[in-house]
Amino acid sequence: MDEMIPIFKKYLEIAEPYVGGKTLDEIKSRKKKIYKLSSNENPIGASPKAEQAVKKFSENLHIYPDRTDKRFRSALSTFYNGELSEDQFVATPSGSESIDLIVRAFAGEGTECIVSNPCFKPYTMFASWLGSKIVDVPLKEPDYSLDIKGILKAVNKRTRLLFLTSPNNPTGTYITKKEIKKLLKKLPKHVVVVLDEVYYHFANAKDYTTAMPFVNAGHQMIGVNSFSKTYGLAALRIGYCYSTPAIAGYIRQLCKPFLINKLSLEAGIAALSDTEFVQQIVDLIQTEREYLYKKLDKIGIPYWKTQGNFILIKPDISANEFEDFMLNEGVMVRPVANFGAPGCVRVTIGTREANKAFVKALKQLYK
Template structure:
């Protein structure tokens, strides 16, 4: 037999990220027009028109390499963060996900440990395992709060990273500033704490962690943010980190030259000049999640109170079955098994009209499954299976 290439066993064995189903796929598969996608926590209002215009204006210069240094963007991001943050404390990447990948590249070697807090964003585990690292779990409490003591107890001399997602995907719950202070008080110097704040612009809880305080105090923390959610630029792929200058410089070394495309740079700069778009998005999301929470609670589906632009709820039936029935009605949601919540479904907050369509479709689906069950037909129950 021909000799095979030597595949890196860690990469070969790590789970692969599966994305939410696209509206186009659903339209083609079920012949439904007017599909609404509430599966990937995208912005219900679309991108900032200013960003779209700037991207169109940058097209003619595409034959040139983008600026090697993205100093201008880093300056703008620092000014945007405020609170005395300087450009030396900023590093950029192609989305928050690439920033997380650079962090894993920079800090995880074979046999190192990273602490994650399931249920949470699966990319932490995927990226750590790709590097040959071990994932140590400090689960959230039964009401999906951070268990600071469990996290501190999980630290060993081999721990390199702790991932804190706030608001957390998929629960929408947060770490409070008091909890984060307790955590930081117990974290030793060899451990870097990553605060993933992809959804921070949707928070209205007054006690949410003020992670930039830790950056300003010179602690070894990395705050990851993105333009994919509140800025409506998920397709552009721009994310960034706010960190101790030594960490920001180190992350810079982990990147490739010309790493942000010319269109990304142009679109990001313009989007940062459009705070009204973010403010409008925030308003639609906060109103929408209140309304959706009430509806789901009235249906007895146990939604977890969310500080983000999505909610998880427990439909009582197999989430995959509920998902497929909703697809046939042109509504795309996300079974949460991939996010360590096998009995739950996650729905992104949409426009008022989209939220209403989702609730109507969900009621129909649950009624239909209930009627089938009453007629003695087999309906599948939650499998309890984490699909990561």
């Protein structure tokens, strides 16, 4: 008898599926008006310029789109006022796909990736799929600040990627420029730092930073971005990452021909010039954050100050019970135990009408 050769990769057998937030269709039957505050989507819709582009370019769908991301990269370089050049970008079908490409480029069996939970689950998922070992250096409670000492201690010769998120999902916290500088100074050259900044437009802290100054200073850092949040294009799946020309070029080798579909590409290019829409959503989120702080303070529910378009709260009932209660009141929220924050719930910041509905439901619970 032939010896049985296992066909399944050991590290894929343990993979936990990603449990996303419920869709509107899944809960439609429950109540007429539902406010979806569970997936950090844009509460005012999509960039009108992007929507126009989708309409304009939806003919000739039988013809292949651009084979490369060159036009998109050129638009991105213009968007960054030439401070980043075309060869520093990689266009991807979403921020998640950027993360997947980065992981495929740098991680794999025999390597380690550092994450700081609570954080976006796909870093762990995608790196595990390739057999990389995940090393968790949790954010420090109670303020969820980055454990720089712990990270530096966790680095060894197998470490390839360090995932940082600022503003962080689900905590809403951010990493200061000083903290990033401190880390970069001490990290060995075989570690690439990924700074996921998909919520960067919403940040207004003085010492907030994106990856750009560090990338331009030649550090081994990659900025990850998405059109799902600020530009409201979650359904189109479009994003990008940027780094030094050497790192971006290295990652780009993994991009399949025709990776970006035509409608997403045109929508992305159009959205980049929609400064009016960006201003509108950024103003709304920043105003509504303050509104919610006041209401939450008054109600007395613990929460974390946020730099994103969502807020993390800690109800005094279980997160799942809280989710069900809110759903009955017509508000969808997201328990985030699977992001590493058990007992906590993430609430997307919506329009004033949606936020009022959320506050009204909260008041019922905390009367």
